[in-house]
Amino acid sequence: MMQFLRLLARNQLALVGGVVLAFVVILSVLTPVLPLQAPDVTNTADRFLPPFSEGHLLGTDHLGRDLLSRLLWGTRLSLAVGFCAAVAAAVIGSTIGIVAGYFGGRTDNIIMRLVDMLMAFPYILLALAIVAALGPGLLNALIAVAAVNVPFFARNIRGITVGIAHKEFVDAAKLAGMGHGRILVSEILPNVVPVIVIAMSTTIGWMILETAGLSFLGLGSQPPQADLGSMLGEARSALITNPHTSVVPGVMIFLIVMSINLLGDGVRDALDPRLRSGALTRPRPATMVARKDTPPKGPGRGVLDVVDLETQFHVGKRVYRAVNQVNLTIAPGECLGVIGESGSGKSVTALSVMGLVASPPGVITGGAVFHEGKDLVGARYETLRKLRGDKVAYIFQDPLATLHPLMKVGDQLAEAISVHHKVGRAELRKRAIELLKSVRIPNAESRADSYPHEMSGGMRQRVSIAMALANEPEVIIADEPTTALDVTVQAQVLSLLDDLRRERGVAILFITHDFGVVAQLCDRVAVMYAGRIVEEGTTDEILARPAHPYTKRLMECVPELGEGRRELAAIPGLPPAVDKLPPGCAFAPRCHKAREECSAAPVELKKDGTRGVRCLYPEADVVEVTA
Amino acid sequence: MTLALRLENLSKTFAVGKPLIGPPKAHVRAVRPLSLEVAEGETLGIVGESGCGKSTLARMLVGLIPPSTGSIEIEGKALDNADPAAFGKLIQYVFQDPISSLNPRKPIRKILEVPLKRLHGMPAAERDKRIREIFDSVNLREEFLDRYPHEFSGGQAQRIGIARGLAANARILVLDEPVSALDVSVQAQVLNLLARLKAEYGLTYLFISHDLAVVEAVSDRVAVMYFGAVVEVGRADRVFAAPRHPYTNLLAGSAPVVGRPLTPPEAKGTELPDPLNPPPGCAFAARCPRASDICRKEDPALTKMGEDQFAACHHPLDP
Numbered sequence: 001m002m003q004f005l006r007l008l009a010r011n012q013l014a015l016v017g018g019v020v021l022a023f024v025v026i027l028s029v030l031t032p033v034l035p036l037q038a039p040d041v042t043n044t045a046d047r048f049l050p051p052f053s054e055g056h057l058l059g060t061d062h063l064g065r066d067l068l069s070r071l072l073w074g075t076r077l078s079l080a081v082g083f084c085a086a087v088a089a090a091v092i093g094s095t096i097g098i099v100a101g102y103f104g105g106r107t108d109n110i111i112m113r114l115v116d117m118l119m120a121f122p123y124i125l126l127a128l129a130i131v132a133a134l135g136p137g138l139l140n141a142l143i144a145v146a147a148v149n150v151p152f153f154a155r156n157i158r159g160i161t162v163g164i165a166h167k168e169f170v171d172a173a174k175l176a177g178m179g180h181g182r183i184l185v186s187e188i189l190p191n192v193v194p195v196i197v198i199a200m201s202t203t204i205g206w207m208i209l210e211t212a213g214l215s216f217l218g219l220g221s222q223p224p225q226a227d228l229g230s231m232l233g234e235a236r237s238a239l240i241t242n243p244h245t246s247v248v249p250g251v252m253i254f255l256i257v258m259s260i261n262l263l264g265d266g267v268r269d270a271l272d273p274r275l276r277s278g279a280l281t282r283p284r285p286a287t288m289v290a291r292k293d294t295p296p297k298g299p300g301r302g303v304l305d306v307v308d309l310e311t312q313f314h315v316g317k318r319v320y321r322a323v324n325q326v327n328l329t330i331a332p333g334e335c336l337g338v339i340g341e342s343g344s345g346k347s348v349t350a351l352s353v354m355g356l357v358a359s360p361p362g363v364i365t366g367g368a369v370f371h372e373g374k375d376l377v378g379a380r381y382e383t384l385r386k387l388r389g390d391k392v393a394y395i396f397q398d399p400l401a402t403l404h405p406l407m408k409v410g411d412q413l414a415e416a417i418s419v420h421h422k423v424g425r426a427e428l429r430k431r432a433i434e435l436l437k438s439v440r441i442p443n444a445e446s447r448a449d450s451y452p453h454e455m456s457g458g459m460r461q462r463v464s465i466a467m468a469l470a471n472e473p474e475v476i477i478a479d480e481p482t483t484a485l486d487v488t489v490q491a492q493v494l495s496l497l498d499d500l501r502r503e504r505g506v507a508i509l510f511i512t513h514d515f516g517v518v519a520q521l522c523d524r525v526a527v528m529y530a531g532r533i534v535e536e537g538t539t540d541e542i543l544a545r546p547a548h549p550y551t552k553r554l555m556e557c558v559p560e561l562g563e564g565r566r567e568l569a570a571i572p573g574l575p576p577a578v579d580k581l582p583p584g585c586a587f588a589p590r591c592h593k594a595r596e597e598c599s600a601a602p603v604e605l606k607k608d609g610t611r612g613v614r615c616l617y618p619e620a621d622v623v624e625v626t627a
Numbered sequence: 628m629t630l631a632l633r634l635e636n637l638s639k640t641f642a643v644g645k646p647l648i649g650p651p652k653a654h655v656r657a658v659r660p661l662s663l664e665v666a667e668g669e670t671l672g673i674v675g676e677s678g679c680g681k682s683t684l685a686r687m688l689v690g691l692i693p694p695s696t697g698s699i700e701i702e703g704k705a706l707d708n709a710d711p712a713a714f715g716k717l718i719q720y721v722f723q724d725p726i727s728s729l730n731p732r733k734p735i736r737k738i739l740e741v742p743l744k745r746l747h748g749m750p751a752a753e754r755d756k757r758i759r760e761i762f763d764s765v766n767l768r769e770e771f772l773d774r775y776p777h778e779f780s781g782g783q784a785q786r787i788g789i790a791r792g793l794a795a796n797a798r799i800l801v802l803d804e805p806v807s808a809l810d811v812s813v814q815a816q817v818l819n820l821l822a823r824l825k826a827e828y829g830l831t832y833l834f835i836s837h838d839l840a841v842v843e844a845v846s847d848r849v850a851v852m853y854f855g856a857v858v859e860v861g862r863a864d865r866v867f868a869a870p871r872h873p874y875t876n877l878l879a880g881s882a883p884v885v886g887r888p889l890t891p892p893e894a895k896g897t898e899l900p901d902p903l904n905p906p907p908g909c910a911f912a913a914r915c916p917r918a919s920d921i922c923r924k925e926d927p928a929l930t931k932m933g934e935d936q937f938a939a940c941h942h943p944l945d946p
Contacts, residue, residue: 167727167728168722168723168724168727168728169727169728169729169730169731171686171691171711171720171722171728172720172722172728172729172788172791173730173741174691174711174712175689175690175691175711175714175715175719175720175742175795176715176741176742176745176746176791176794176795177711177712177715177741177742177744177745177746177795178712178741178745179712182745186733187730190730190732190733191730191731191732341810341811341812341813342781342810457677486676486677486837487676487837487839487878487881487882487883488676488877488878488881489676490881490883491880491881491883494883513810513811514883515885516882516883516884516885517883519883519884519885520883520887520888543885553812554811554812557811557812557814557815558811558840559838559840559841559843559844560840560884560885561839561840561843561867561879561882561884562843562867562868562884563840563843563844564843564844564863564864565843565844565845565846565847565863565864566844567819567822568815568818568819568844569815570812570815570816570818570819571812571815571816572816574780574782574813575810575812
């Protein structure tokens with residue numbers, strides 16, 4: 001709640017709207033106790049007195065009634081009617097929407113078609129028809145305005161409810177013995193209330209305007225009772241001769257509607273959960289770079305060298321140190337595995353290479369990435385764009401999310417080539433088909449005309465690999481490319497990647513959490529924990545003799561096929577949050593070998609050739625190697 | 628041996644493209660008629676790849692979707708109406724995604740209270756005591772009870788999900804990929820907790836997963852599903868070590884194992900069967916190296932092969 005108010009106050013326009021609206025509301029609440037003249041007493045001797053006349057601050061109307069008094073009483077009435085209409089529309093519309101969305105199927109179909117029919121009429125016509133049927137009067141105008149706005153709420157809320165009704169917690173509630181009624185009230189409703197509030201705050205001004213419109217036409221409040229619409233209507237004939245009679249209620253309507261809309265927009269933005277994480281700001285084309293120290297000098301030995309890389313996320317006052325002093329080197333044709341659990345920084349490392357970490361909140365705060373002797377961190381966006389997908393290509397976990405759903409896969413491949421090379425159309429198509437063949441897609445000619453949703457998960461991931469190969473890259477960065485796939489498909493995709501690097505000499509940076517996959521594909525492995533590399537070396541060495549207690553115990557956690565039924569080894573505790581890293585070894589709180597000095601100061605990565613370990617007390621048989 | 632659960636000819640067919648009025652355009656057989664028995668105190672592992680019908684089966688077992696044919700019998704009593712509340716006291720479900728199975732706007736205490744209140748009508752004081760007991764048994768601290776789901780890590784949230792299953796006091800738990808959304812170091816914690824709870828409360832588990840190694844580590848028996856049918860059932864230590872069905876063999880050969888060279892386990896470019904247009908014979912025939920004419924014509928039935936191993940295959944592998 002406090003956060004909501006803070007976010008709201010940050011929006012200055014919303015703040016202005018809120019202050020103006022609060023002022024108007026307080027005035028209209030206080031109207032009965034203010035020393036005002038009677039609003040409906042006519043005095044034809046004093047008709048059309050201008051503003052600031054004695055006894056009549058805003059003048060009088062065509063019957064000599066005090067305008068100030070009528071204005072405040074009218075505002076009070078208009079606000080009340082508009083608010084009631086909004087509440088009525090929200091309650092009825094949301095109920096319809098929730099019921100339709102939750103039950104779905106035929107119920108949904110019938111209810112929503114009825115709502116559609118209501119929407120097919122122009123709203124003012126519908127309101128006029130309702131008032132015509134019920135007869136003029138303020139209550140009937142309220143009913144008409146509410147009815148006209150019901151479909152808006154029904155459709156909005158139904159859409160949200162459909163999403164929530166299929167969430168697992170709703171199933172869980174059913175299994176816990178809740179009936180439909182209870183589920184609607186205690187599981188679904190609390191989750192749609194924010195949306196209802198948002199919809200109300202943005203429509204209430206509109207409803208006040210509609211009510212005023214009906215009163216203006218003489219269908220709402222009946223004389224002598226004043227509301228803002230009827231005041232305008234009565235002043236219409238004197239518009240030229242005595243403009244103040246129409247300006248006074250007109251300004252009030254403007255103030256009310258404007259302030260409600262500004263506040264409503266503010267409320268909507270403040271309640272939107274995406275805004276809190278900064279997602280509504282458009283990410284930059286490349287990650288922000290703010291290096292404190294002078295970047296290290298290159299070039300390194302490999303086709304891609306990551307040197308002392310530091311990437312952080314700055315959210316509010318918190319700093320998440322996602323990647324902390326990471327060094328990696330990949331030679332041509334080599335496959336380097338980066339293994340770690342979620343939050344270990346392995347994906348952020350991969351994305352930092354080409355400046356793909358979303359900024360804000362991501363910032364590269366140190367280190368460098370060398371490709372062909374050039375530092376990519378801090379390189380111009382144009383340089384990065386030329387390299388992305390050409391020399392360095394990515395494969396991501398979910399191919400359905402990375403392929404364009406509305407483009408044929410052949411066209412997507414052609415596009416990937418034509419971004420970097422000038423090639424004719426026929427040649428592009430030929431190359432796209434060749435690429436599909438090279439990732440062993442059967443019937444490549446006809447498959448090129450398929451859309452991603454027409455393919456299976458394994459096929460789609462092969463298309464993503466074909467896309468990565470499109471410009472014969474030197475490095476492929478594969479971020480958990482087989483995690484979403486079934487085992488039989490995973491085996492096919494892995495052997496395809498292995499063939500590709502052997503045949504084409506592509507270097508692969510392979511990010512994964514699976515030791516079995518690393519063992520089968522990678523030459524070398526780096527193990528990451530809490531943003532740092534804790535151990536590295538050749539795959540065989542690490543699998544045979546893990547030196548860091550984390551690596552060793554992580555490997556023991558993984559069940560392997562063929563070992564039969566057993567108790568599994570587990571690591572107690574949880575990985576640390578990277579915004580609250582301990583000063584020493586991040587694994588120390590979970591480590592059975594930890595001593596005091598482990599938590600005292602940062603532990604260095606001791607290196608010996610390709611082997612390295614960041615531990616003061618590594619597993620016994622490797623001490624000689626690292627000493 | 629007393630039976631905890633008996634399924635007979637249980638199947639589910641979904642209608643596809645249903646218009647407002649009139650018959651649907653097509654049917655998909657998500658689960659083909661299958662019969663299974665689970666003994667009390669047993670852990671039956673169910674493995675299969677995406678789309679094989681294992682989740683549909685699980686949702687039928689707890690009454691979330693009504694079966695098209697067949698019957699479910701729990702501890703000798705038939706359950707013939709799909710009413711989750713009637714099922715709830717006997718069989719509970721632990722969801723795959725621990726976070727999204729908890730209502731984000733309710734504190735944990737309120738979530739755990741529901742089964743006690745709705746299924747057992749327990750008075751408030753007793754509820755409070757029971758919740759603390761259960762919470763303690765899944766190794767969570769009592770002060771967590773008043774927090775909201777987003778404050779928990781995946782492993783903790785999954786333990787809350789398990790606690791909810793326990794609160795209903797059901798003797799059978801259907802665990803639908805309970806650890807596949809968790810990190811390996813946390814996965815082992817949850818699996819060990821499940822093993823301890825089973826011993827403590829005498830539970831029966833149906834453990835559904837795509838991870839063969841995990842299933843082998845926790846199960847007594849394993850059922851392998853392919854294309855909506857059980858193609859092989861047997862003792863966990865035998866099914867993957869000496870598979871009789873070629874599909875089980877393929878699965879076991881595909882799992883990445885440290886020290887096994889990377890060879891693609893099957894011919895390249897094999898396509899999965901189309902559920903809208905199922906092949907006439909064995910669904911695996913198109914991918915099977917042993918397939919013959921009879922496989923493409925006749926769907927093999929699950930038959931006994933060896934002591935307690937069953938497989939649905941015309942040309943089973945040698946043990």
